[in-house]
Amino acid sequence: MTHTFAIVGYGTQGVYHWKNLQQIDGAEVKGIYDIDPRANDDAEADGLHVYESFQEILDDSAVDFVFICTPNDSHHDYAVEAMKAGKDVLCEKPAMMTSAEMEDVDEVSRETGKLFMVHQNRRWDPDYQVIKKICDEELIGPATYLEQRIHGSRGIPGDWRQLPEQGGGMILDWGVHTVDRLLMMVDSPVVDVYGVRSFVAGHDVDDGFQAYFRFANGFRALVDVSTNAYITLPKFYLQSATGCAIIEDWEMNGRIIRHTGAEEDDATPIQAGVGLTKTMAPRIMDYAKMASTTPPVEELPLPEVDSDVMDFYRNALAAAEGREEPAITNASVIRCLKILEAVIRSDETREVVHPEQA
Amino acid sequence: MTHTFAIVGYGTQGVYHWKNLQQIDGAEVKGIYDIDPRANDDAEADGLHVYESFQEILDDSAVDFVFICTPNDSHHDYAVEAMKAGKDVLCEKPAMMTSAEMEDVDEVSRETGKLFMVHQNRRWDPDYQVIKKICDEELIGPATYLEQRIHGSRGIPGDWRQLPEQGGGMILDWGVHTVDRLLMMVDSPVVDVYGVRSFVAGHDVDDGFQAYFRFANGFRALVDVSTNAYITLPKFYLQSATGCAIIEDWEMNGRIIRHTGAEEDDATPIQAGVGLTKTMAPRIMDYAKMASTTPPVEELPLPEVDSDVMDFYRNALAAAEGREEPAITNASVIRCLKILEAVIRSDETREVVHPEQA
DSSP, X not given: OOEEEEEEOOSHHHHHHHHHHTTSTTEEEEEEEOSOHHHHHHHHHTTOEEOSSHHHHHHOTTOOEXXXXXXXXXXXXXXXXXXXXXXXXXXXXXXXXSHHHXXXXXXXXXXXXXXXXXXXXXXXXXXXXXXXXXXXXXXXXXXXXXXXXXXXXXXXXXXXXXXXGGTOSSTTTTHHHHHHHHHHHOOSOEEEEEEEEEOTTOOSSOSEEEEEEEETTSOEEEEEEESOOSSOOOSEEEEESSXXXXXXXXXXXXXXXXXXXXXXXXXXXXEETTEEESTTOOSBOOTXXXXXXXXXXXXXXXXXXXXXXXXXXXXXXXXXXXXXXXXXXXXXXXXXXXXXXXXXXXXXXXXXXOTTOO | OXXXXXXXXXXXXXXXXXXXXXXXXXXXXXXXXXXXXHHHHHHHHTTOEEOSSHHHHHHOTTOOEEEEOSOGGGHHHHHHHHHHTTOEEEEOSXXXXXXHHHHHHHXXXXXXXXXEEEOOGGGGOHHHHHHHHHHHTTBTBSEEEEEEEEEOSSOSOSSGGGOGXXXXXXXXXXXXXXXXXXXXXOOSOEEEEEEEEEOTTOOSSOSEEEEEEEETTSOEEEEEEESOOSSOOOSEEEEESSEEEEEOSTTOOEEEEEEOOOOOOOOOOEEETTEEESTTOOSBOXXXXXXXXXXXXXXXXXXXXXXXXXXXXXXXXXXXTTSXXXXXXXXXXXXXXXXXXXXXXXXXXXXXXXXXXX
């Protein structure tokens, strides 16, 4: 069975999906719709049909899948119209501007029986997969605390991503990945959210944010997204009572350090700064390499994971045919948007928000 | 003029101050008082007089300075009695169990005209001095955000530091340094405090804490103290709109990265994880060294500072003689304890506390 796609919005992400879909058995991209003449020229050069209007896609019975890759404020209406016209829909993130929009789209999906699925591609990122594996398999014992960072220093891209009315800002950009992944990792209600948005660059949208989460099961997490981090801090940092795991960067430099359970002598106070400390005497003596360790701790490499983001497209086709459940549920996307709204509300009110208080 | 000291509590810190005071012109340690026979043996071996009681120190007219190095719950009464007996007083941190105790001691200091000064020695730490200099001199432009961390992995020392009734726990240990230094760096009221204590090791006192601070001038800060950080994160991390500074460790590895202000091309999207990112495309290409940078950013070494913790003792003598103002004011210690109490209250109530709301 072959599924025929039309892509709405042929910018960076539209082109990206066109390329990927060429590698998927049973998927074919027929054409695109974009309001930008340059995007239309690109599509023609790529051998794609250029639709004159979105309605023309809806009217094309050869098309059964629509992939929405436009700015955020247009996702809702495109999605609803496409499903009502009988198309299955894939959609770039953030799915919607608000959780209310997303709930509406989910309802239309149920009513029409058509698929709506968001491209939460960063659930397939190796760093996230590795840290989730360390958590799930308790490789450092039961994890207690996670830091997740996305650090850049190029500000916000100078397009619609700077405009609040089109869903710009970092909460709706990297927030929908980082918080989504956090929620996938921790199977417990979010009882406390403390959020702080930054407006360092002076735009009308946030250029980063930090949010602290407490879960009902006691797990704690910090999410930190910054576009003025000229020095980047580690992407993932996980603590337990008896170990730590770190992933430094996109290149997957990282390691696990864990207590071996062996007996240890009481620490000797060390000269640290201008004073003595016993409590904070380091175990890792070679800071430059962050490698050699003093007993009784041991270093392990990061575990291997087998992750293929192309499974997103394969699952989408299977879900449209009813052969598989959607890999990304709308319920999870609604929940993530609600938690992000709690981050915003916390920043606006300068109070803790309790979104899923028991 | 020679000042004669008696040290109360001859443990690690008492011995430390005895050694340091030997290097100070005009200071002489006559003896010690301790309830532990082993400490008395140590003192005799060190050639010091061993007082039979604290009262005996108060009665010794040769002693004009008392240095309190006992567990935290005894500081208040020793300090008050010593000042009322006409002695100047130095005191280990945390000065007191509560800000109320500290206000009481400050009042006695005013009434008696005797010096009371806390050994906030970590104001002289080179890492703090360097990061303060980067802030004060705006070496990366006006700073916007600071992270300050003290990370160890040895738990809490197994003595009175595990007992709440003696002032154990990390808020009263490293909290009184880290928050004190933060308050010294930022000349603005603390309007929001969000605090989370950790009890990972299962003691009755906190084995670490994290606290997020917002100041009236917009500055933001995270303080993170952990005793189960098997991998340590950088001690100081400072952001501005146009640069960053980092101090990795006690050995003062670190650097400044700042934007040169030169024109730059729009960033090219890079493959990062399973997706593309333009916003988070890295500038620092050699992660292992965190050194080579792509224009238009430049790397600078950390600035030099000239810091000598022995100035604490010299200032104490000068302040007792009225020649100098005390380097560490009681007002600053009271304020710090109040902010730490806000951290505790925030953790207990799971709400934001506004301790110095305008």
